[in-house]
Structures are given as structure tokens and as C-alpha cells.
Amino acid sequence: MRQGRHRRGITGWAVRFCAAVLPLLLLLLGPVARASDGYSLWLGEPAPTPAANRIEAPAGSSSPTIALAMAELRRSLPRVPMPVRLVLADDPALGDEGFGLRIARSGKGQTLLITARRDIGLLYGAFALVRHVRTGGDPGELALTSRPAVPLRMLNHWDNIDGFVERGYAGRSLWDWWTLPDFVDPRYADYARANASVGINAVVLNNVNASAESLTAPYIAKTAALADVFRPYGIRVFLSARLSAPQELGGLPTADPRNPSVAAWWREKADEIYRSIPDFGGFLVKANSEGQPGPRDYGASHADGANMLAAALARHGGTVIWRAFVYADTDPTDRAKQAYAEFQPLDGRFADNVIVQVKNGPIDFQPREPAHPLFGAMPATRLAAEFQITKEYLGFATHLAYLGPLFAETLAAPTGHRPGQTVASTLSAIAGVANIGRDRDWTGSVFNQANWYVFARLAWDPSLAPEAVAREWIVQTFGAEPAVLAAVTPMMMQSREAVVDYTGPLGLAHLFATGHHYGPGPWVDDLARPEWNPVYYHRAGPSGIGFDRTATGSNAIAQYAPAIAARLARPETTPPELLLWFHHLPWDFPMPGGGTLWHELVRRYDRGVATVHAMRRRWASVRGRIDEPRWHKTDSFLAIQAREAAWWRDASLAYWMSLNHLPLPPGSAAPAHDLEWYRQQRFPHAPGNP
Numbered sequence: 001m002r003q004g005r006h007r008r009g010i011t012g013w014a015v016r017f018c019a020a021v022l023p024l025l026l027l028l029l030g031p032v033a034r035a036s037d038g039y040s041l042w043l044g045e046p047a048p049t050p051a052a053n054r055i056e057a058p059a060g061s062s063s064p065t066i067a068l069a070m071a072e073l074r075r076s077l078p079r080v081p082m083p084v085r086l087v088l089a090d091d092p093a094l095g096d097e098g099f100g101l102r103i104a105r106s107g108k109g110q111t112l113l114i115t116a117r118r119d120i121g122l123l124y125g126a127f128a129l130v131r132h133v134r135t136g137g138d139p140g141e142l143a144l145t146s147r148p149a150v151p152l153r154m155l156n157h158w159d160n161i162d163g164f165v166e167r168g169y170a171g172r173s174l175w176d177w178w179t180l181p182d183f184v185d186p187r188y189a190d191y192a193r194a195n196a197s198v199g200i201n202a203v204v205l206n207n208v209n210a211s212a213e214s215l216t217a218p219y220i221a222k223t224a225a226l227a228d229v230f231r232p233y234g235i236r237v238f239l240s241a242r243l244s245a246p247q248e249l250g251g252l253p254t255a256d257p258r259n260p261s262v263a264a265w266w267r268e269k270a271d272e273i274y275r276s277i278p279d280f281g282g283f284l285v286k287a288n289s290e291g292q293p294g295p296r297d298y299g300a301s302h303a304d305g306a307n308m309l310a311a312a313l314a315r316h317g318g319t320v321i322w323r324a325f326v327y328a329d330t331d332p333t334d335r336a337k338q339a340y341a342e343f344q345p346l347d348g349r350f351a352d353n354v355i356v357q358v359k360n361g362p363i364d365f366q367p368r369e370p371a372h373p374l375f376g377a378m379p380a381t382r383l384a385a386e387f388q389i390t391k392e393y394l395g396f397a398t399h400l401a402y403l404g405p406l407f408a409e410t411l412a413a414p415t416g417h418r419p420g421q422t423v424a425s426t427l428s429a430i431a432g433v434a435n436i437g438r439d440r441d442w443t444g445s446v447f448n449q450a451n452w453y454v455f456a457r458l459a460w461d462p463s464l465a466p467e468a469v470a471r472e473w474i475v476q477t478f479g480a481e482p483a484v485l486a487a488v489t490p491m492m493m494q495s496r497e498a499v500v501d502y503t504g505p506l507g508l509a510h511l512f513a514t515g516h517h518y519g520p521g522p523w524v525d526d527l528a529r530p531e532w533n534p535v536y537y538h539r540a541g542p543s544g545i546g547f548d549r550t551a552t553g554s555n556a557i558a559q560y561a562p563a564i565a566a567r568l569a570r571p572e573t574t575p576p577e578l579l580l581w582f583h584h585l586p587w588d589f590p591m592p593g594g595g596t597l598w599h600e601l602v603r604r605y606d607r608g609v610a611t612v613h614a615m616r617r618r619w620a621s622v623r624g625r626i627d628e629p630r631w632h633k634t635d636s637f638l639a640i641q642a643r644e645a646a647w648w649r650d651a652s653l654a655y656w657m658s659l660n661h662l663p664l665p666p667g668s669a670a671p672a673h674d675l676e677w678y679r680q681q682r683f684p685h686a687p688g689n690p
């Protein structure tokens with residue numbers, strides 16, 4: 001007993017001493033971690049002296065991709081106690097892009113084998129081996145095969161050819177179209193390497209709000225120069241195509257996809273592109289959406305448009321990716337229903353080389369949305385899920401929001417159409433709107449790098465747990481110190497829910513200020529089209545709040561499979577996270593926890609703000625364990641986030657209270673300003689706004 005107490009006493013003293021003195025010591029000694037500007041991403045800084053591993057290439061190979069795999073192993077693989085051999089083997093279990101990692105034992109000892117059917121599999125295997133060892137895995141215990149769940153794993157860049165990035169918060173476009181093709185910035189290869197390290201195999205270079213100029217001969221030459229850089233990394237380039245290009249570039253009187261001269265124009269354009277880029281991926285198309293031209297302008301269907309382009313690409317092996325993000329003010333019922341209404345009846349009418357790309361949710365990349373009802377509802381059509389990696393609606397570059405939980409939530413969502421069917425299992429492709437720009441750290445903040453990373457890791461294997469991916473990212477990005485892992489993992493894992501809480505809890509959505517989408521604007525009600533206004537989405541008034549999407553309202557729930565629709569029909573069986581997405585409820589609606597809807601709403605706003613404060617404290621605790629440049633920038637950004645979380649909460653509550661005239665629950669602080677103050681905030685220079 002005594003001894004125990006004595007020991008506890010010493011331990012307690014030591015803990016107090018360390019807590020008080022250690023941070024000071026660390027500060028005095030200067031940062032322990034090597035300074036980093038974030039350029040090297042999760043791939044780490046090259047070691048001062050490379051580990052002297054023995055790496056053996058497949059006999060007689062001259063593939064540039066295999067050369068990259070060898071170079072990567074030499075540069076990045078920590079010391080392993082056995083030779084590493086790359087082997088091309090015709091094992092059908094590996095698929096076209098998969099790889100195996102295993103130990104072969106012979107009389108001469110052990111060899112670590114990376115096997116694949118194709119050279120790209122060897123490159124992916126090399127990156128996987130490096131990741132395994134760098135995250136603490138034992139190379140002697142390796143026995144795994146891995147192949148991607150989804151064949152097309154793409155980044156969509158919303159980059160204009162003048163260098164502006166729509167919804168970009170990491171500087172100008174990475175593509176310097178002006179100096180291409182003569183100057184090929186070495187950074188393009190670094191970009192490709194980062195993508196290959198996580199299995200991205202396709203990129204769309206230009207904005208879906210496309211300029212026809214991207215399809216002219218000079219721009220095809222520029223695109224070809226990028227394609228040449230990306231090819232050995234297993235990455236195919238795509239271009240966004242503007243459907244009116246035959247008029248704008250070809251001088252045709254129409255762009256009607258059913259017109260033979262329009263089809264011929266596209267055929268010739270495709271031939272021209274393939275002469276310079278033999279492995280060109282194809283076209284991504286935003287048609288009849290937010291002012292973009294499309295087949296509906298001529299009374300033709302989306303299938304007519306997609307199939308015409310598909311025919312032009314088919315003989316070259318190209319693919320048309322046709323977006324389902326459409327909505328029009330001609331349908332007054334519910335914007336959330338329109339993509340389904342327009343596309344579901346076209347199931348089975350798209351050519352084999354068409355993929356219909358569906359946003360993760362039915363509105364527009366909100367911090368939380370239910371899964372889009374089209375997933376699982378078009379069994380005879382190839383589908384892609386589109387996510388936004390860039391954080392248009394999640395605080396731009398400055399808020400820390402790890403999107404792994406958001407991506408995983410949609411990918412794992414049951415469609416209800418077939419037993420066990422999830423969104424992920426319906427997909428032929430996964431696309432992420434890139435968060436990459438010319439900022440030195442690529443993504444505007446170190447934590448945004450994690451969103452690029454987790455997007456790609458989940459595209460390869462949607463069954464990965466976001467927390468496990470966060471941990472492997474942390475170790476590769478900041479090192480393996482347990483204290484860092486212990487502090488940063490919960491920061492990341494709580495961060496997205498915090499953004500949901502302080503911007504739009506309980507299924508509220510689209511409450512953002514106009515245009516730039518920076519900050520709160522739930523009161524906005526004066527925009528030309530009804531569905532552009534936040535008031536259209538929250539429908540709050542003196543008696544209640546929320547959008548009734550049940551049979552008594554827009555009946556959007558009927559677009560889901562019956563089992564899912566039945567659950568969404570009643571507030572009691574709707575997940576609280578989506579309650580006001582599907583239901584209009586009185587402010588005093590009784591919530592499962594016992595309180596009223598109003599109290600629960602306030603509780604969640606408060607929780608969001610409190611979580612950001614907790615994230616700041618955790619980050620403060622790792623000062624000195626993370627290099628000063630990255631620590632300091634993150635710390636400053638967290639201060640911005642804390643201020644803006646409070647702004648969001650206060651502005652939203654001030655507005656809701658102006659409608660419901662209810663007092664705040666005891667202990668909840670009054671907004672810092674009156675509603676008018678929040679309404680007067682203007683941000684004409686907010687980034688990313690076209």
C-alpha cells in the first residue's frame with residue numbers, strides 16, 4: 001500500500017514537472033522536427049543518405065514505369081533486411097493494376113517479392129511497400145495482395161485556362177498553360193508521383209464549366225505534354241468538353257447531338273486528340289447545368305448527347321463521363337429530386353463507354369447529405385460517384401475538416417435496392433474535385449493534403465476505415481511519435497462533424513452566403529431562382545424548421561428504395577443527422593434525448609464550437625513535436641476556424657431566434673452581435689468564386 005502510494009506520489013510529481021517544464025525546454029531547444037514547407041506531402045523528405053537496400057528489377061525490362069518503381073524504392077524505402085525483387089507474373093488474381101507483396105524463402109535466404117501482372121502494378125506495389133514499412137509494418141511479415149475496387153479513380157480539376165481555379169483555395173492552377181508545352185515544370189512529375197502513390201489513375205485537367213478553347217490544336221499540344229509526364233505513372237488525362245464547341249470552334253449552326261455534322265465534328269476532334277495522345281481518357285461533360293450548353297437545348301436527351309460523344313471516342317478506347325448534376329428553375333417542386341427525375345428513366349440507354357457521374361448527395365457537396373438516390377437505381381448504367389475534395393462548403397482551406405468520414409459515409413451507405421448493396425459496390429469510377437493548386441504545400445494547408453490522400457485511398461479500397469487512413473497519413477506526414485498520433489487522430493476524426501455542427505446540424509443544408517459560399521447566409525431570400533436561396537432549403541418560420549420531403553411534402557423519399565424510404569418517412573426512424581433534410585418539424589418537437597428540437601439544435605451548434613476549441617488545445621499540446629512552419633500555420637488556421645465557428649453559430653442562432661422568438665437554453669451564450677450585423681458582412685474578395 002505504502003509503496004504504491006509512494007510510487008504514485010513520485011509519478012504524480014514527475015508528471016507535473018514534465019507538464020510544466022518540458023514544453024518550455026522543447027521551445028528553448030527549438031523544434032525537434034525538421035522544418036517542412038509541406039511540399040513533400042505524405043511521401044516524406046528524401047533521406048540524407050538513402051538506405052542501401054538491394055533492389056532487383058524484372059529481367060530485361062525497359063519500362064519507364066518500372067524504372068519509377070525502382071527509383072521510388074531506392075529513394076523512399078527504409079532499410080529492410082532482405083533484397084527486394086520486382087516480378088511480372090501472370091496471376092489473374094492481381095487484375096490489371098493490383099500487386100502482391102510477400103516473402104519468398106529459399107536456401108539463400110529471404111527475398112521480398114513485389115509481383116504484378118503489369119508494370120503499373122509494380123509501381124503501386126512499390127509505393128505500398130514503402131507505406132507499409134514507413135508506417136511501422138514488419139517487412140518480414142508481408143503477405144498481401146491488393147487490387148483496386150474501382151477501375152477509374154480520378155481527380156477532377158476545376159481549373160480555367162487563365163490559371164483561375166473555381167472553388168480552389170490553394171492558389172493558381174498547377175497547369176501553366178501559357179508556358180506549356182515548351183516548358184514542362186518538374187512539379188508536374190511530382191504531382192503525378194503523389195497521385196500514383198495512392199492509386200489515382202485519371203485526371204481531368206480543366207474545369208467542367210469548360211472553355212471550348214481547351215479543344216483547340218495549341219491546347220491539345222499542351223495537354224499532350226502533360227499526358228507524356230503522367231503516362232509512366234499510370235495516369236490518363238481527360239478533358240472537360242463544352243458541348244457547344246462545334247459552333248464556337250467549328251462554325252456549325254448547331255450543336256444538336258443528333259445532327260450528323262455535329263457528330264462528324266466530334267469524331268474528327270477525337271481523332272485529332274488521339275493522334276497526339278494515344279491513351280487519352282476521354283471527355284467529362286457538364287451539360288444543361290448552371291448555364292452550360294447541352295442536348296436539352298435542342299430537345300434531345302442526356303443519353304443522346306452522351307452517346308454521340310461516346311461514338312466519337314469508342315474506336316480509340318475513350319470514355320465519356322457525363323455529369324448528372326442538373327437542376328432547373330422550371331421544376332418548382334424540389335431541387336433534390338431533379339437529377340433522379342432526369343436520369344433514372346434513361347437507365348439502359350447509355351452506351352457502354354459512358355459513365356454517368358453522380359454527386360455524393362442530391363444537392364451539392366454540403367457538409368452532410370444523404371446518399372444520392374441514383375446510386376443503385378440505374379443498374380444498367382455505369383455510374384461514378386463525385387466528391388468534392390476542395391472544401392467549398394467546409395471552410396475553404398483554413399478550416400480543418402478531415403473528409404474521410406464524409407467520403408466513407410456515402411460509400412458505405414446501403415442503397416436498399418439489393419441486399420448488401422452499398423454505394424461503393426455500384427461504382428465504375430470515383431471522382432474527386434481536386435483541392436490542388438500552386439501553393440507550395442499543394443492544398444493550402446497541411447491537413448488538406450489528408451483529404452487528397454484519403455480520397456484516393458478510399459477510391460482504391462472503400463472498405464478502409466477513415467481512422468486507419470488518418471493514422472497512416474499522420475505517421476507519414478508528421479512522423480511516428482505516439483504523442484502526435486494521440487493528439488492528431490482525434491482532431492481529424494472529430495473535425496468534419498464539428499463543421500456540420502457549427503454550419504448546419506440535424507440535416508440543415510445550403511445555408512451559405514451567396515456566390516463565394518464563405519460564411520453563413522441562412523436569411524438570404526432575394527436571389528433570382530428560388531432554389532438558390534437558403535430559405536428554400538431550411539423553410540424555417542415561426543412554427544418550425546426543415547424541408548418536408550415525405551409524401552406530405554416533395555416526396556423526394558420516394559426516389560429511394562422502399563426499405564429506405566419507409567425509414568425516412570417518419571422523423572422517429574430518420575437518423576437525427578438527417579432529420580431536417582427530410583422533415584419539417586415544430587421547434588418543440590421532442591427529440592430522442594428528451595429535449596426539444598430547438599434545444600438540440602443549439603446544443604449541436606455549441607458542440608461544434610467546443611470541438612474546435614478542443615482541436616486547438618490538442619494542437620497546442622504537440623508544439624515542438626511538429627516542425628515549426630507546419631505547426632504554426634495550422635495553429636493560425638485553427639484560430640481562424642475557432643473565430644468562424646463562433647460566427648457561424650452566432651449568426652445562425654440570431655437568425656433562428658428572429659423567427660421562433662425562443663430563448664436560448666440555460667448556459668448557452670447569446671450571439672455576440674445582433675442579426676443585422678451578421679447580415680451586413682460582405683466578402684467581395686473571397687477566393688475561388690468565379
Ligand code: GCW
Pocket residue numbers: 158166167208209286290325364365392
Ligand atoms: O458546387 C457548385 C459550385 C460550382 C460548380 C458546380 C458544379 C463547377 O458552386 O462552382 O461549378 O457546383 O459542380 O458544376
